[in-house]
Amino acid sequence: MAFNIETLDKDKNIDLITIYDDYSEIKFTNFGMRIVDWKVNGKSIVLGPNAQDDLIQYYEENPYFFGATIGRYGGRIDGGKFELNGQMYELEQNDSEHNLHGGSNGLHTQICDYEIINEDEAVTIIYNAELLSKNDHFPGDIQIKVFHRYDLSKMEWTINYEATSTEDTLFNPMNHVYFNLNNVEQRIDNHEIKNENLQMYTLNDKQIVENEETVNLNETIDKKYLSFKDIFESGLDQIEKYNGIDHPIKINEDTFTVTNGEMEVSMTTDNDVVVLFTLNEVDWNDSKNSIVEHGGFTLEAQSIPDDIHLYGEKAPSILRKGKTYKSETSYKVNVI
């Protein structure tokens, strides 16, 4: 299959890798193992830099983690500290008192070595990354492989993570891609979530999940399928408080599908939760001011954020020394 590599910064070894055929193309960079763009029939469906933006500077400054690989920990860890095996670990507090997305030295900042495997239907980029305890103050050094595979015949992007740690630690990686199936710069209100049973965890005033109780959004709003507009206008305290959705949803169907009536994106994952975030406040922009409030939604497949405080030693994100972490999430696009 066809791909090409453009060097963005020779000294820093930052590349842009494009995998393409006549109908679709996807772009990745080894800077933060990001998805940069995904075009179907000429139309971009993910948020990323404009052609005139300097890509490296854009990602250094963008506070919304557009398209980045997040690790070691997706979401907030309450108070920026946790206990594991009887020992307390103090992390960087980079989101008021919390640790968010692993801190400011997370995977999104790394420039990774990579290799490419070219098959008949698909191209796979295999990145090598490393997270060191001395940089992020979590226990254990982790060796990580991230696979980005794009199957052109299915228009399906599959992400695999594999990791091992030198000590018991937490590992909860995800990708922070934002989709918008309308033209980028437009709001996502018209997008509908094709799942009938959206079980949303609630957040306390500090934006942390405190218990396992969920609210069934479809029942509460009383609609079989909810559009983002239905959610934004639901009047629910949880939604008003954050000016949109920024919540974990339990994965209880095989796929999670969002459509604007013309196209749909379906996510399949072996994780338990997807965090839906709808760009609820925009206080940074690109050279064209093309980032708008409610102008994109994430599908962050992960273990429930702050699981270490919810479940203690039984938290699904605990990666024990000597064990191999593996997970898989894929996003598939269909034109209707």
Ligand code: G6D
């Ligand atoms: C995540 O849940 C968080 C948001 O609160 C945050 O603002 C965003 O990442 C950048 O989705």
